[in-house]
Amino acid sequence: MSTFQRSRSAGRPKIDFRLIAGILGAFTFFMGFALLIPIPVSIYFAEETVYSFAISSAFAFVLGGLIYFIFKPKDEIRPREAFFIVSVTWIVLSVFGSAPFLVSGVVDDFADAFFETISGLTTTGATIFGGVSHDNRINPNIEDLPKSIVFWRSILHWIGGMGFIVLSIAILPFLGLGTTNLLHSESSILESDKLTPRVQETAKLLWGVYLILTLAHFVLLWLHPKMDWFEAINHAMSTMATGGFSTKDSSILWFDSAYIDWVIILFMFLAGISFAMHFRLLRGETKLFLNNRETRFYSFIVVLASFLISTILIFQTDYTIPEVIRHGTFQALSIITTTGYVTNDYGAWPSLALIILIALFFTGGCAGSTSGGIKMFRHMILIRAVGREIRQSVHPKAVIPLRVGNVIVEPPMVRRILSFFMLYVLLFLGGAVILTWLGSDPVSALSASIASLGNIGPALGEFGPTNNYAGLSAVGKWALSLLMIIGRLELFTVLVLFSVPYWKE
Amino acid sequence: MKIVIIGSGDVGFDLSTMLSREKHDVIVIDQDKNALVKASENNDILTLHGSGTSASDLLKAGVDKADLVISATNIDEINMVASMLSKRLGAKKVIARIRSEEFIAPGAPIVPSDVGIDSVINPELSVASEILQLVKRSAASDIVDLANRQMQVIGIRLDHDSPIIGIDIESYALQNKNIDFRVVAILRGGITLIPKGSDKFRANDHIFVIALNDSIKQIIRSTGISEQSIHNIMVAGGTSVGRKVVKMLLDFRQDWNVKLIEKDYDTSYKIASDYRRLLVLNGDPTDPSLLASEGIMDTDVFIAVTDDEESNIISCLMAKHLKVKKVIAMVSKSDYIPLSQTIGLDSSVNKKLAAANEIHRVVRGRNLLNTVALNGIDAEILEFKVDSRSKLVNKPVSKLMLPNGCVIGGIITNGLARIAVGNSVISDGDSVLLFCRSSIIDEVSSKFG
Numbered sequence: 001m002s003t004f005q006r007s008r009s010a011g012r013p014k015i016d017f018r019l020i021a022g023i024l025g026a027f028t029f030f031m032g033f034a035l036l037i038p039i040p041v042s043i044y045f046a047e048e049t050v051y052s053f054a055i056s057s058a059f060a061f062v063l064g065g066l067i068y069f070i071f072k073p074k075d076e077i078r079p080r081e082a083f084f085i086v087s088v089t090w091i092v093l094s095v096f097g098s099a100p101f102l103v104s105g106v107v108d109d110f111a112d113a114f115f116e117t118i119s120g121l122t123t124t125g126a127t128i129f130g131g132v133s134h135d136n137r138i139n140p141n142i143e144d145l146p147k148s149i150v151f152w153r154s155i156l157h158w159i160g161g162m163g164f165i166v167l168s169i170a171i172l173p174f175l176g177l178g179t180t181n182l183l184h185s186e187s188s189i190l191e192s193d194k195l196t197p198r199v200q201e202t203a204k205l206l207w208g209v210y211l212i213l214t215l216a217h218f219v220l221l222w223l224h225p226k227m228d229w230f231e232a233i234n235h236a237m238s239t240m241a242t243g244g245f246s247t248k249d250s251s252i253l254w255f256d257s258a259y260i261d262w263v264i265i266l267f268m269f270l271a272g273i274s275f276a277m278h279f280r281l282l283r284g285e286t287k288l289f290l291n292n293r294e295t296r297f298y299s300f301i302v303v304l305a306s307f308l309i310s311t312i313l314i315f316q317t318d319y320t321i322p323e324v325i326r327h328g329t330f331q332a333l334s335i336i337t338t339t340g341y342v343t344n345d346y347g348a349w350p351s352l353a354l355i356i357l358i359a360l361f362f363t364g365g366c367a368g369s370t371s372g373g374i375k376m377f378r379h380m381i382l383i384r385a386v387g388r389e390i391r392q393s394v395h396p397k398a399v400i401p402l403r404v405g406n407v408i409v410e411p412p413m414v415r416r417i418l419s420f421f422m423l424y425v426l427l428f429l430g431g432a433v434i435l436t437w438l439g440s441d442p443v444s445a446l447s448a449s450i451a452s453l454g455n456i457g458p459a460l461g462e463f464g465p466t467n468n469y470a471g472l473s474a475v476g477k478w479a480l481s482l483l484m485i486i487g488r489l490e491l492f493t494v495l496v497l498f499s500v501p502y503w504k505e
Numbered sequence: 506m507k508i509v510i511i512g513s514g515d516v517g518f519d520l521s522t523m524l525s526r527e528k529h530d531v532i533v534i535d536q537d538k539n540a541l542v543k544a545s546e547n548n549d550i551l552t553l554h555g556s557g558t559s560a561s562d563l564l565k566a567g568v569d570k571a572d573l574v575i576s577a578t579n580i581d582e583i584n585m586v587a588s589m590l591s592k593r594l595g596a597k598k599v600i601a602r603i604r605s606e607e608f609i610a611p612g613a614p615i616v617p618s619d620v621g622i623d624s625v626i627n628p629e630l631s632v633a634s635e636i637l638q639l640v641k642r643s644a645a646s647d648i649v650d651l652a653n654r655q656m657q658v659i660g661i662r663l664d665h666d667s668p669i670i671g672i673d674i675e676s677y678a679l680q681n682k683n684i685d686f687r688v689v690a691i692l693r694g695g696i697t698l699i700p701k702g703s704d705k706f707r708a709n710d711h712i713f714v715i716a717l718n719d720s721i722k723q724i725i726r727s728t729g730i731s732e733q734s735i736h737n738i739m740v741a742g743g744t745s746v747g748r749k750v751v752k753m754l755l756d757f758r759q760d761w762n763v764k765l766i767e768k769d770y771d772t773s774y775k776i777a778s779d780y781r782r783l784l785v786l787n788g789d790p791t792d793p794s795l796l797a798s799e800g801i802m803d804t805d806v807f808i809a810v811t812d813d814e815e816s817n818i819i820s821c822l823m824a825k826h827l828k829v830k831k832v833i834a835m836v837s838k839s840d841y842i843p844l845s846q847t848i849g850l851d852s853s854v855n856k857k858l859a860a861a862n863e864i865h866r867v868v869r870g871r872n873l874l875n876t877v878a879l880n881g882i883d884a885e886i887l888e889f890k891v892d893s894r895s896k897l898v899n900k901p902v903s904k905l906m907l908p909n910g911c912v913i914g915g916i917i918t919n920g921l922a923r924i925a926v927g928n929s930v931i932s933d934g935d936s937v938l939l940f941c942r943s944s945i946i947d948e949v950s951s952k953f954g
């Protein structure tokens with residue numbers, strides 16, 4: 001850093017709001033482009049929504065562009081500002097993202113529109129469509145929505161899956177210094193998985209792999225006669241983002257095709273693996289891919305859970321064995337990867353199968369994947385930490401570093417993960433308390449809370465696979481929206497903004 | 506010989522002491538004035554305050570006219586640069602202390618000769634290898650590999666109940682006619698004897714035997730000592746020797762259960778991170794309650810290699826008291842070596858001696874190929890090359906008029922080693938392994954030189 005830059009940054013406040021505003025302006029402007037994407041779809045299907053998207057987009061362009069040019073951010077983004085930028089960006093994006101729902105009139109309540117948008121961006125996949133709200137408004141069924149609006153929901157998934165900010169870093173050259181801080185506040189990709197020395201290159205590679213996998217998924221779905229191109233493209237985006245929005249109210253169950261189920265199973269599985277690993281696989285480094293501890297642990301959990309659920313279903317339901325394996329694997333993967341697709345009303349499953357599924361609500365895919373949840377690497381480290389603690393009790397004086405495979409996990413990382421877990425449990429319980437207080441039964445409240453925090457989507461009971469979130473009160477929707485953002489940004493990015501040291505020290 | 510030593514740390518200081526006593530002209534360079542004062546107070550050497558990586562300082566010390574430059578600082582990189590400079594400036598021979606094994610591993614991108622180093626010494630590695638040998642042969646108190654590992658000299662302590670007590674060496678040899686070996690020395694009450702055939706073994710004798718590697722086991726058995734099976738090993742001290750020992754032990758046998766005790770937490774953590782199968786304990790190795798809670802009673806071998814020699818002795822005594830089958834201590838202070846033998850330590854290893862042996866391998870006479878000193882015994886193993894001018898050629902060993910206190914142990918012909926017996930004949934071009942009392946080394950050397 002040159003002397004000139006150092007002297008300038010020394011004069012900056014602890015939290016540089018001019019910089020933050022400028023960067024937020026840039027992101028808002030960029031969101032304008034995203035809002036243009038559904039327009040060809042509206043034109044193709046000759047829908048009136050073309051104006052809603054145009055208006056929303058213009059609004060984003062003007063406001064975002066204006067703010068950007070007033071503040072012209074040039075300084076380096078420091079970690080403190082990165083937390084703020086990333087958290088607020090997600091809220092701002094949700095506001096602009098909900099505009100098409102409101103302008104087109106398919107939703108007439110801001111809380112509903114915001115909930116739907118944030119559920120899309122965070123790849124939760126909880127929907128308010130197809131139900132009656134608490135104040136007796138009737139939200140249309142998904143199948144009755146304009147195609148462009150359905151498409152917009154999938155676009156929200158797809159952008160939010162790999163991360164809007166990661167995409168911006170990949171494409172926008174003017175974001176400048178400190179973007180690494182932004183990347184790590186939004187993406188769960190591990191520092192060790194940074195593919196190239198330059199963060200922009202890494203972001204480009206990640207999005208490139210994401211695009212390739214989405215296209216491959218699209219083609220495989222399209223091959224099936226029950227899927228037209230529009231449905232295939234929506235489901236491809238939704239699966240790769242581990243989102244869960246479907247073009248049908250009854251989700252994947254509607255198609256009732258073994259081929260479609262297995263294609264989606266494959267791509268849900270892939271979406272749950274770190275995209276840095278996919279990049280290595282595409283580059284031919286198969287060994288690295290196969291030997292990755294987290295990928296192996298994830299695969300093990302997927303196989304184990306599918307096997308257990310299928311076995312229970314064989315004995316306790318009337319399905320044939322191929323059906324049982326298909327539904328068991330699909331539903332297990334759908335929950336583990338936090339996608340939230342439904343092929344079978346798991347709410348009606350035998351209790352033993354259901355309790356396994358509930359346990360899976362607390363898993364999540366690998367770090368650096370598009371999935372949400374606690375994620376496999378944290379579980380691996382938590383398990384090892386427990387094992388280490390037991391060994392330590394036998395040898396009180398022993399120095400036992402925590403290892404995953406041959407990698408040493410340093411104590412600060414272990415501490416961070418332990419606090420993450422504690423915080424996760426507290427947020428989960430807090431969400432459940434609020435929902436119960438608003439009138440839900442405990443099972444619905446607990447499951448909806450974890451389904452939002454883990455970005456899964458469908459829960460149990462009144463928010464179960466055959467229901468939706470329309471009937472929840474506005475307060476409940478805001479609470480769950482907040483849980484979704486907190487969960488998507490892996491707790492600390494958002495929660496640090498609510499801490500005293502962030503503002504005072 | 507004119508010798509320049511760079512660095513007057515532990516190894517440098519010991520080497521300057523040893524080499525000045527051997528009547529070489531020694532100049533020591535160091536950046537620490539106090540270390541130089543200490544070195545010159547004790548020894549007849551010249552000191553120079555300066556840096557080993559400065560060409561002008563090296564010239565002031567006269568490396569351009571030196572027969573030998575030894576770079577013995579604690580830092581590999583300094584030793585390498587100093588060696589490079591010295592060689593460029595005209596030193597005849599350069600020895601460097603390199604502790605990193607990466608430089609000497611096969612396939613290393615830079616080998617020592619690339620930077621003008623003729624010979625590498627690594628006393629820590631030598632000591633660690635010696636410890637591994639001692640663990641492998643738990644009955645032996647000392648082990649020296651000779652003739653490219655074809656032969657060994659081993660030390661054995663005779664207990665009261667050993668079946669060979671009271672027997673003379675000749676009858677003992679007759680009892681074991683099928684084994685080729687030779688008893689080359691006996692340490693009795695602190696006095697070193699080079700024995701004749703009529704000498705008898707006594708209880709508490711510490712005998713040294715030379716034999717081919719394959720026969721070592723039989724010899725140990727014939728003395729009535731059973732080789733212990735080893736399972737649990739405890740190492741005290743995460744020093745560089747400790748780390749190397751631990752690595753060797755873990756690599757050698759998968760079923761050995763190795764524990765390491767280290768005082769410093771950060772060092773413990775570092776070592777624990779490096780070796781998965783090792784259990785590292787953070788504590789004081791002289792703390793009996795720690796030793797007890799970590800199962801000292803079930804430990805087969807206890808190895809103390811901390812930098813604190815007194816604590817090595819104490820912790821080994823404690824381990825011995827708690828019925829550990831074998832204890833090995835790293836003791837380098839010459840005053841402690843006779844002591845460590847009388848108070849009942851099974852084996853001691855000596856870092857200084859390891860360094861000295863390595864240097865002696867390089868600083869030697871025309872026909873003297875190798876010398877090895879043993880810890881606590883007043884005799885050395887010498888390896889001579891015999892050429893046609895020597896009076897010893899083509900005569901059976903029993904007819905050679907060797908001075909008292911000197912015995913021929915082995916003969917190496919074309920790289921193949923055999924044990925010397927009475928009617929063995931030395932030919933032109935053979936090498937001879939001699940066991941020789943320190944006081945007559947010069948006399949023997951002249952006979953072979």
